[in-house]
Structure formats: structure tokens, C-alpha cells
Amino acid sequence: MPLLSRIALPAGMIGPISPDMSDIAPKLQDFMPGGPLAGGNADSRKDLMGLTRSELTAEMEAIGEKRFRADQIFNWIYFRGVTGFDEMTDISKVMRVRLAELYRIGRPEIVTAQVSADGTRKWLLRLADGNEVETVFIPEPGRGTLCISSQVGCTLTCSFCHTGTQAWVRNLTAGEIAGQVMMARDELGEWPTPSDDRQVTNIVLMGMGEPLFNYDNVKAAVDLCKDEKGLNFSRRRITLSTSGIVPEIRRAGAEMQVMLAISLHAARDDLRDILVPINKRWPIKELLAACRDYPSLSNARRITFEYVMLKDINDSDADARELLRVLEGIPSKINLIPFNPWPGSNYGTSDPDRVQRFGEIIRNAGIMATIRRPRGSDIAAACGQLKSESQRVPAWKQRGEEHPGA
Numbered sequence: 001m002p003l004l005s006r007i008a009l010p011a012g013m014i015g016p017i018s019p020d021m022s023d024i025a026p027k028l029q030d031f032m033p034g035g036p037l038a039g040g041n042a043d044s045r046k047d048l049m050g051l052t053r054s055e056l057t058a059e060m061e062a063i064g065e066k067r068f069r070a071d072q073i074f075n076w077i078y079f080r081g082v083t084g085f086d087e088m089t090d091i092s093k094v095m096r097v098r099l100a101e102l103y104r105i106g107r108p109e110i111v112t113a114q115v116s117a118d119g120t121r122k123w124l125l126r127l128a129d130g131n132e133v134e135t136v137f138i139p140e141p142g143r144g145t146l147c148i149s150s151q152v153g154c155t156l157t158c159s160f161c162h163t164g165t166q167a168w169v170r171n172l173t174a175g176e177i178a179g180q181v182m183m184a185r186d187e188l189g190e191w192p193t194p195s196d197d198r199q200v201t202n203i204v205l206m207g208m209g210e211p212l213f214n215y216d217n218v219k220a221a222v223d224l225c226k227d228e229k230g231l232n233f234s235r236r237r238i239t240l241s242t243s244g245i246v247p248e249i250r251r252a253g254a255e256m257q258v259m260l261a262i263s264l265h266a267a268r269d270d271l272r273d274i275l276v277p278i279n280k281r282w283p284i285k286e287l288l289a290a291c292r293d294y295p296s297l298s299n300a301r302r303i304t305f306e307y308v309m310l311k312d313i314n315d316s317d318a319d320a321r322e323l324l325r326v327l328e329g330i331p332s333k334i335n336l337i338p339f340n341p342w343p344g345s346n347y348g349t350s351d352p353d354r355v356q357r358f359g360e361i362i363r364n365a366g367i368m369a370t371i372r373r374p375r376g377s378d379i380a381a382a383c384g385q386l387k388s389e390s391q392r393v394p395a396w397k398q399r400g401e402e403h404p405g406a
């Protein structure tokens, strides 16, 4: 079965488009990732990166160690950021040697590190199996946001998104997701976990991939980020962005309690079906019902609705008013994102005046609207520009076998 059925928009098709695509709409199972593919990895030691506190405790118990050993190691890994057992000075030498024989503390390998003229940094990271993902750091006065990836590629095919043109390869593990935060701390010299004056103050799951299609690993990584004795980020400083996987939004509300961002981009189903095709499975009404039910919403804790501004597609005054209508009653803030073009993209960026006017209509109705300044566009680090060269390797090839049909 093909991994996903791509809905290809004819080249240059950027006008209002509303053909009935239901007959070619991908089935839900086409979107659902199976599981990580095992990659070739020379180091057979178990990687402790990404093990939660309870998993690390279980691991230590399994090798006959006391529970407190897990607390020590947890502190060294996630609070102090060490990558070698030799540095764990409160553990006996003999024990350190034993641990190093059994385990490693992995970090993604940095392939390239780029710094934009505006200070934005982008890292291309190689994972243990050779796949690649990108992580972006956006410094601003008083805060620094780290944008992390949750999958290699994406199963979804939002028509304005560069990542959407790359086939889904695999889910990232919890260690690979949290590892991006740890890599950034390595690079920015932020160990041990700082209590104040941090550079990375906020984490957004807005890089490559749909985080709610990798729920368990994202949850484990979020738990690691939230752990006060580890990476120590407040749940209010972690934002998960989703294209709208309704059942998992409800689950995340109950279990993760992070801030939520919804990639809405259109207030009408006919248009959203084309921009964000998963809308055919969970249309706007169902999506917004889950948003209304998201726990502990208030004026201080609002849902962010992301709205990419596409010239002559979704940026009229009528579109702004429709947006206000559908969001009525939800504590919201709207993030207008001028479309970031990428090679081969078929959309245009709304004129700055149009974006301003759209924002004004929203603000005049008493709803907060911000316009996201494109950051790091000279190094293709802006929203939706992330794409790695990783391709899916079929299972038979990974096993070193011949093509099954050969």
C-alpha cells in the first residue's frame, strides 16, 4: 500500500478551488504512521536519551541497581546535560564503567548549523539511522523560542507547506524530540538547566511533522521538558501545533496540558479541505468543538489559531469576518503568518497592507491578532520551509533483501 495518497493540485492552481475531492480523499489509515523503522546503527548499547523518570527507574532495577541510581542519572542527563558516564562524579568508577558498557547517551549529530542575519539559528540534525530533521531557534527581546520537529516528513499534505511535499518517513522517538532541546542547550551553552536568564524560554512543536500523529513519543518528550528536576519548562511555555487531529486534541488536553495552537488557515470547509486536507476527516465544526472543550482556557490561556495569509485565497475582509464568526466564544488569539514561499510552491504571499487590514478587522472585534514576522527566511528557517532530504527506505531494503518482486 502506498504510504500516502497525495492530493496534487495542478501547477499554478491558486485561485478559489472547490472541486469535490471526496472520491480521491485519502483514507484515514493512509495518514496513520505505523511505527518507527529500525535503522542500521553500529553502536548496540541502549540509548538512555528519552527515557522518562519511570522508564529509567525500571531500567536500573532491571540491571539490579537501586532506584536512587536512576535519580542520579536522570539529574546528570537532563539537568546537567552530560553525555558521558565518566562525568557522573557521584557514581563510583566501577559503576560508571559498567554503565558505559551497557548504555550511551545519544545526541543528534549536527550536520549544519546556520545563523540568519536576524539571529535565527537553524540546525540540520542527523539521527542515528541517518534520517535528518531540522530545529530552529528564534531569539527575540525577552524570549527565545525553539521550534522542534516531531516526525521525519509528514503524513499530511497541506498544500502550502514544504514539509507536506516530503513523504512521511518515520516518527521521532521521545529521545530524538527532547534531544533537539538538549542539542540547543549544548549549542547555546545552557547547562546546567538555568533557572533564569535562559536563552531558550519557550518550546514550540511547530517544526516538521504532525505531533499528534506521534502522540506517545511527543507526550514522553513533553514530560521530560516539563520535569522540574530535568529540563524544567513550564507547561505554559510549551506549545503544540496541530493541523486538527480531533481525538488526540482531546487526549492532549487531558494528559499534556500544554498550550495549543491550531493550524486553521480557513474558516470555510470547502477551502480548508484544500489547504489542510485532514479537514475532510475532522471538519471545522468538530475541530472547534474540541477547542471549546480544551481544559483551563481563559483570557490568560488562549488557543492560538494560526492563519497563513495566502494572496487572493483566504485573505479577504469577508474571510476575516467569517473567521471571527466561527471562533466566537473560544478564548483565542490569531497568529497571521505571511505565507513563506518555497521552491515550487503555487501560492502567493498576501500584500502587507492586506495582512494589516485583515488583522485590524480581527482586533476591532476585540480579538488579539499578531502578525508573525518572517524570521530566518535567508536560511529557509521560516514556518513551512523546513524539509529534509530524508526519503523513506522500504522495509525490504533496510533488511538488506532484494525487492520482493525481483
Ligand code: SAH
Pocket: 158, 160, 161, 162, 205, 206, 207, 208, 209, 210, 211, 241, 242, 243, 262, 263, 306, 308, 337, 338, 339, 340, 341, 342, 383, 384, 385
Ligand atoms: N504539523 C503541525 C505543526 C508543524 S507546521 C501543524 O500543521 O500545525 C507549523 C506551522 O507552520 C503550521 O501552522 C503550518 O500551517 C505553518 N506553515 C506551513 N507551511 C507554511 C508556509 N509555507 N508559510 C507559512 N506558514 C506555514
Ligand code: SF4
Pocket: 154, 155, 156, 157, 158, 161, 162, 163, 164, 165, 207, 208, 209, 210, 243, 263
Ligand atoms: Fe504536516 Fe503541518 Fe505541514 Fe500540514 S502544515 S503538511 S500537518 S507539517
